Amino acid sequence: MLPSGARTSAPCSPRAKPTGGRLRFDGSVLGPRRLVVVGGVAAGLSAAARARRLDPTLDVRVFERTGFCAYSACGLPYLVGGVIQDHKALVARTPGDLAKQGIAVHLRHEVVGVDLLAGRVRVRDLEAGRERDEPFDELLLATGGRAALPFPGAGLPGVFAVRTVEDGLAIRSWLSVRQPSKAVIVGGGYIGLEMAEALRCLGLEVSLVELLPRVLPLVDGEIAGDVEAALVRHGVDLRCATPVQEIAGNGRVRQVVAGGEGIDADLVVVGVGVSPENALAAAAGVPLGVRGAVVVDARLRSRVAHVWAAGDCAETRHRLHGAPSYIPLGTTANKQGRVAGANIAGRDESFGGVVGTAAVKVFDLHVARTGLSEAEALSAGIDAVAATIVHRSRAAYYPGWQPIRVKITAERGTGRLLGAQLAGTEGVAKRVDVIAAALHSGAGVDDLARFDLTYAPPFAPVWDPLLMAARQAQRLV
Amino acid sequence: MLPSGARTSAPCSPRAKPTGGRLRFDGSVLGPRRLVVVGGVAAGLSAAARARRLDPTLDVRVFERTGFCAYSACGLPYLVGGVIQDHKALVARTPGDLAKQGIAVHLRHEVVGVDLLAGRVRVRDLEAGRERDEPFDELLLATGGRAALPFPGAGLPGVFAVRTVEDGLAIRSWLSVRQPSKAVIVGGGYIGLEMAEALRCLGLEVSLVELLPRVLPLVDGEIAGDVEAALVRHGVDLRCATPVQEIAGNGRVRQVVAGGEGIDADLVVVGVGVSPENALAAAAGVPLGVRGAVVVDARLRSRVAHVWAAGDCAETRHRLHGAPSYIPLGTTANKQGRVAGANIAGRDESFGGVVGTAAVKVFDLHVARTGLSEAEALSAGIDAVAATIVHRSRAAYYPGWQPIRVKITAERGTGRLLGAQLAGTEGVAKRVDVIAAALHSGAGVDDLARFDLTYAPPFAPVWDPLLMAARQAQRLV
Numbered sequence: 001m002l003p004s005g006a007r008t009s010a011p012c013s014p015r016a017k018p019t020g021g022r023l024r025f026d027g028s029v030l031g032p033r034r035l036v037v038v039g040g041v042a043a044g045l046s047a048a049a050r051a052r053r054l055d056p057t058l059d060v061r062v063f064e065r066t067g068f069c070a071y072s073a074c075g076l077p078y079l080v081g082g083v084i085q086d087h088k089a090l091v092a093r094t095p096g097d098l099a100k101q102g103i104a105v106h107l108r109h110e111v112v113g114v115d116l117l118a119g120r121v122r123v124r125d126l127e128a129g130r131e132r133d134e135p136f137d138e139l140l141l142a143t144g145g146r147a148a149l150p151f152p153g154a155g156l157p158g159v160f161a162v163r164t165v166e167d168g169l170a171i172r173s174w175l176s177v178r179q180p181s182k183a184v185i186v187g188g189g190y191i192g193l194e195m196a197e198a199l200r201c202l203g204l205e206v207s208l209v210e211l212l213p214r215v216l217p218l219v220d221g222e223i224a225g226d227v228e229a230a231l232v233r234h235g236v237d238l239r240c241a242t243p244v245q246e247i248a249g250n251g252r253v254r255q256v257v258a259g260g261e262g263i264d265a266d267l268v269v270v271g272v273g274v275s276p277e278n279a280l281a282a283a284a285g286v287p288l289g290v291r292g293a294v295v296v297d298a299r300l301r302s303r304v305a306h307v308w309a310a311g312d313c314a315e316t317r318h319r320l321h322g323a324p325s326y327i328p329l330g331t332t333a334n335k336q337g338r339v340a341g342a343n344i345a346g347r348d349e350s351f352g353g354v355v356g357t358a359a360v361k362v363f364d365l366h367v368a369r370t371g372l373s374e375a376e377a378l379s380a381g382i383d384a385v386a387a388t389i390v391h392r393s394r395a396a397y398y399p400g401w402q403p404i405r406v407k408i409t410a411e412r413g414t415g416r417l418l419g420a421q422l423a424g425t426e427g428v429a430k431r432v433d434v435i436a437a438a439l440h441s442g443a444g445v446d447d448l449a450r451f452d453l454t455y456a457p458p459f460a461p462v463w464d465p466l467l468m469a470a471r472q473a474q475r476l477v
Numbered sequence: 478m479l480p481s482g483a484r485t486s487a488p489c490s491p492r493a494k495p496t497g498g499r500l501r502f503d504g505s506v507l508g509p510r511r512l513v514v515v516g517g518v519a520a521g522l523s524a525a526a527r528a529r530r531l532d533p534t535l536d537v538r539v540f541e542r543t544g545f546c547a548y549s550a551c552g553l554p555y556l557v558g559g560v561i562q563d564h565k566a567l568v569a570r571t572p573g574d575l576a577k578q579g580i581a582v583h584l585r586h587e588v589v590g591v592d593l594l595a596g597r598v599r600v601r602d603l604e605a606g607r608e609r610d611e612p613f614d615e616l617l618l619a620t621g622g623r624a625a626l627p628f629p630g631a632g633l634p635g636v637f638a639v640r641t642v643e644d645g646l647a648i649r650s651w652l653s654v655r656q657p658s659k660a661v662i663v664g665g666g667y668i669g670l671e672m673a674e675a676l677r678c679l680g681l682e683v684s685l686v687e688l689l690p691r692v693l694p695l696v697d698g699e700i701a702g703d704v705e706a707a708l709v710r711h712g713v714d715l716r717c718a719t720p721v722q723e724i725a726g727n728g729r730v731r732q733v734v735a736g737g738e739g740i741d742a743d744l745v746v747v748g749v750g751v752s753p754e755n756a757l758a759a760a761a762g763v764p765l766g767v768r769g770a771v772v773v774d775a776r777l778r779s780r781v782a783h784v785w786a787a788g789d790c791a792e793t794r795h796r797l798h799g800a801p802s803y804i805p806l807g808t809t810a811n812k813q814g815r816v817a818g819a820n821i822a823g824r825d826e827s828f829g830g831v832v833g834t835a836a837v838k839v840f841d842l843h844v845a846r847t848g849l850s851e852a853e854a855l856s857a858g859i860d861a862v863a864a865t866i867v868h869r870s871r872a873a874y875y876p877g878w879q880p881i882r883v884k885i886t887a888e889r890g891t892g893r894l895l896g897a898q899l900a901g902t903e904g905v906a907k908r909v910d911v912i913a914a915a916l917h918s919g920a921g922v923d924d925l926a927r928f929d930l931t932y933a934p935p936f937a938p939v940w941d942p943l944l945m946a947a948r949q950a951q952r953l954v
Contacts, residue, residue: 042939072874074872075934083875083876084874084876092873319929329932330932334940352929353929357929359932361933361936366935368936397552398552398561399561429933429936430911433907433910433931433941434911436929440927440928440929441918441924443918447829450828450830451917453834454835454847454909456551456838456906457555459836459838460907462549466910
């Protein structure tokens with residue numbers, strides 16, 4: 001499982017200088033150092049681009065299983081909903097663009113095995129049906145996440161996950177060819193909520209089925225309540241606390257059986273969670289950690305020398321409790337990829353960890369959260385208090401102000417900020433970033449209450465909602 | 478100048494308990510402790526409300542020179558421009574509302590003298606034309622700021638400052654009665670820019686005359702350039718580097734003579750800066766500091782026992798350089814007022830200082846700043862570097878994204894963040910608050926580059942503009 005002695009002749013030490021070639025023990029010169037990247041989306045290409053820019057001698061080869069690289073999976077609901085017309089808009093760079101940066105991207109190439117001793121991967125060309133070996137000096141696993149489809153009948157035509165451009169195109173095609181009128185969405189997380197909006201905007205009847213009592217389990221009930229109200233207001237048939245028994249059909253999907261009831265469906269979208277795409281790592285014996293994600297250190301090294309991992313297949317350090325976590329998000333993947341790439345190129349950078357920031361738009365409602373929710377804090381054994389207020393997005397006298405609900409979580413006694421959740425129709429996403437910044441520095445509610453935040457009637461009331469929430473929290477801690 | 482011996486029998490020590498009465502040396506009981514507040518706007522009423530809430534026995538009397546209390550001066554341009562129809566919308570609370578909280582507000586009452594030895598103020602009832610004495614135990618100076626009108630002819634009818642509700646109503650009246658078609662605005666600061674928008678929106682021809690080479694001196698040239706472009710794009714005749722010689726007219730304003738040229742005007746608005754309204758403090762011998770503002774400590778105590786000051790008449794501590802500053806803004810006034818009120822009621826709170834955050838809307842352009850601009854940092858002797866980038870407000874593929882210019886200032890060598898300035902048509906004001914939060918904790922550009930900020934296609938690109946700017950700054954420090 002550990003690399004051979006020969007490979008230790010070219011260790012990737014943090015301060016290794018970029019080199020154009022390496023000496024073997026026998027004095028012969030190998031070719032340029034080669035980085036193989038498995039997965040050509042956020043983490044993989046961020047790493048490839050950074051590594052190649054810092055070390056222009058590096059031979060960088062990226063293998064991507066799907067037919068697209070450098071795409072934004074977060075944009076898929078907007079492709080389905082027609083907000084974005086052309087799927088090419090989701091593709092930031094093509095293999096041609098990347099070739100100009102010296103990065104060879106092979107689409108529709110699946111890495112099917114890793115031989116750590118020999119330092120090579122087995123690659124299957126999915127178009128040609130052929131396999132070949134590709135040697136590597138450094139290997140980055142950026143295989144991403146896998147959508148869970150844990151229901152009988154999930155393989156029926158008309159049942160979709162939303163992970164790849166192909167998924168998006170398949171849903172578009174199904175919409176256009178089959179003209180479905182009734183959609184069922186299974187799962188009330190980010191993807192499920194965004195798909196509910198997308199399909200309602202296309203005029204479909206939409207049922208949303210969630211196993212848990214509330215949608216969006218990453219926020220507490222007050223905020224989830226706002227989300228649920230937005231769904232209902234926009235005509236979504238919302239069914240919480242409803243387990244799915246099976247997806248039924250004959251030749252294509254016909255029904256989702258949930259809570260003992262059949263819900264007619266000629267289109268089903270499943271978004272019940274993402275797990276690390278770890279089959280390759282597991283087979284190669286690369287140690288796996290939280291929820292099966294590749295164990296990495298702050299430099300994005302796996303436990304195996306010369307093997308790195310970043311993005312939705314890797315662990316993430318949560319700054320608030322310091323423990324490895326699994327929070328698959330595009331921002332994190334990009335940041336981790338950059339760090340991995342820099343270190344592969346010989347720098348010494350570390351990933352700063354996450355504080356659990358995320359945002360989602362649900363019709364006209366904007367929702368954002370960072371840190372620990374009250375439920376998360378309590379289940380982590382932290383004596384947490386929470387303050388919830390509703391305040392205005394602008395000065396009371398300035399037309400168009402909207403209510404914003406702010407929930408702040410803090411540690412009792414110390415007043416340390418633990419997190420915040422906001423919901424409203426404007427001024428939400430970047431307001432939560434103020435709390436994210438505060439969490440990075442370990443600020444307390446007293447600090448937050450003193451923050452010198454912008455005030456101008458069109459942008460905020462003189463006491464920003466965050467300050468009002470901090471003042472409320474001060475009374476409770 | 479110092480209080481008499483008798484007054485020291487009831488010192489306002491930080492831990493003084495709220496009391497319903499005080500013992501004289503001779504054992505007789507005085508009435509309830511009395512707080513006199515000079516000025517009934519942001520700082521004065523914040524203090525009055527907080528003090529009274531914390532000590533319900535306190536006798537609180539507020540004297541306000543104008544006919545309105547608890548009004549938002551920041552809303553005046555929107556009143557003039559018709560965004561707000563009724564000036565009453567700018568008044569958060571009336572004397573009647575405040576009376577229910579146990580606060581006696583006397584409008585059109587000017588405090589014309591302070592006798593510190595006797596512990597009383599001389600109050601002129603501007604309606605009745607009578608004067609009387611009012612004793613105090615604690616005195617809060619919240620006299621606000623005074624608009625500078627440093628030009629010959631500034632007293633002509635048709636020349637206005639924008640400080641009070643009366644100013645706003647006078648401009649409205651002038652607009653309605655005189656139907657002016659040509660306005661000249663003197664001064665390209667916040668008020669000048671907001672008034673330019675207001676008057677253009679009413680259909681007037683507007684010239685804006687600024688003494689300095691650029692508008693909005695609190696931002697650097699790149700951002701000022703965006704503001705100037707917005708002004709010109711919206712039809713403002715912009716004249717920078719143009720000193721005003723005089724305001725001319727006969728019976729009413731006719732011209733502004735600036736840069737040696739006469740600019741026709743039948744309405745002139747002057748917004749060339751605010752200075753502390755310090756006449757009362759100066760006459761009483763209360764020590765004055767930066768730009769004539771009342772010297773205060775973190776608890777908002779002046780140098781004279783039992784005399785407090787807060788808001789636009791008082792100094793402000795700048796967290797970045799620690800020095801007393803004069804930055805008159807409504808948010809600061811409110812925060813200082815709350816702290817002063819708490820301390821007057823016997824608590825021990827301190828004002829956290831400012832980091833120089835401010836925002837302004839100029840037509841469709843949003844501008845926000847915090848910390849030190851590059852020019853400010855350099856003139857403070859700090860070896861500063863600045864990174865300026867333009868990035869998108871949303872994902873590239875998400876419709877409606879707008880460019881945001883971000884300039885970040887940092888200290889060379891240490892990488893310590895010094896400030897940021899943003900300009901764009903969405904997502905500006907609360908993004909700058911992320912930097913304000915970072916400045917409160919003394920973060921560096923490396924910290925900022927790691928911030929876990931929200932990402933969702935409708936709200937931000939995967940690399941937020943702030944992160945892009947941080948990455949650029951990392952290369953320069």
